Amino acid sequence: MTDRVEGRPLEDVELARLARDGDVHAYGELVERYREVAFRTAWLITRNSAEAEDAAQEAFVKAFYALGRFRAGEAFRPWVLRIVSNEAKNRRRSVGRRERLTVRLAQDRGPGDAAPSPEAAALGREGREALLGAIERLSEPERLVVMYRYLLELSEAETARALAIRPGTVKSRLSRALSKLRHQLEGSTDG
Amino acid sequence: MGERPMTNEQVAAAVLALGRELAYPPAPSMRSAVTSRLENERAAGASD
Numbered sequence: 443m444t445d446r447v448e449g450r451p452l453e454d455v456e457l458a459r460l461a462r463d464g465d466v467h468a469y470g471e472l473v474e475r476y477r478e479v480a481f482r483t484a485w486l487i488t489r490n491s492a493e494a495e496d497a498a499q500e501a502f503v504k505a506f507y508a509l510g511r512f513r514a515g516e517a518f519r520p521w522v523l524r525i526v527s528n529e530a531k532n533r534r535r536s537v538g539r540r541e542r543l544t545v546r547l548a549q550d551r552g553p554g555d556a557a558p559s560p561e562a563a564a565l566g567r568e569g570r571e572a573l574l575g576a577i578e579r580l581s582e583p584e585r586l587v588v589m590y591r592y593l594l595e596l597s598e599a600e601t602a603r604a605l606a607i608r609p610g611t612v613k614s615r616l617s618r619a620l621s622k623l624r625h626q627l628e629g630s631t632d633g
Numbered sequence: 634m635g636e637r638p639m640t641n642e643q644v645a646a647a648v649l650a651l652g653r654e655l656a657y658p659p660a661p662s663m664r665s666a667v668t669s670r671l672e673n674e675r676a677a678g679a680s681d
């Protein structure tokens with residue numbers, strides 16, 4: 443086994459180094475670690491489960507062959523998510539049926555899932571649907587930065603790396619997107 | 634959301650909370666598909 447040393451899981455950078463040297467098993471561990479966020483990223487872009495799965499898998503294969511460009515000290519997650527999002531964007535135009543962005547119903551929550559936060563509860567179901575609609579209406583650059591930063595909970599630095607933009611651009615784009623969402627939400631509650 | 638105007642910080646908190654409520658499709662397992670493909674491609678490359 444190459445994914446543990448003295449009982450502790452190997453760090454991403456160690457697994458990436460082993461994978462770059464040809465250890466496919468070590469790379470499988472990285473795939474397992476990031477398959478969920480990779481799939482969710484691809485799904486948020488394509489909004490189609492089958493295409494998202496294909497895009498994420500293809501991205502992991504491409505990332506393996508690109509490991510020579512992965513720098514020591516760099517975070518693996520945003521690096522691979524950039525490849526995933528490029529793959530998903532390339533496939534998006536061919537997607538037929540697009541699945542809707544929806545919130546989970548209370549009865550769909552598992553016993554281990556947290557109850558809605560105060561912020562979510564304060565919005566209520568209609569408010570959350572309005573917010574989802576407002577996110578859908580953002581321009582693509584703004585939607586992507588909101589998606590990475592808040593829906594997928596990447597840090598600002600990771601968001602910048604994943605989108606290949608400067609941290610300052612992440613901040614300004616987020617600020618603009620949040621203002622638009624705020625105006626849309628206020629508009630939706632005025633009437 | 635009440636009568637007071639929201640701030641950007643409140644909207645950010647609401648979007649973050651919303652992200653935890655999204656109904657994502659279940660993420661499929663990919664490890665064996667990816668590693669099998671890489672091993673097959675390596676074997677094909679070795680036999681060329």
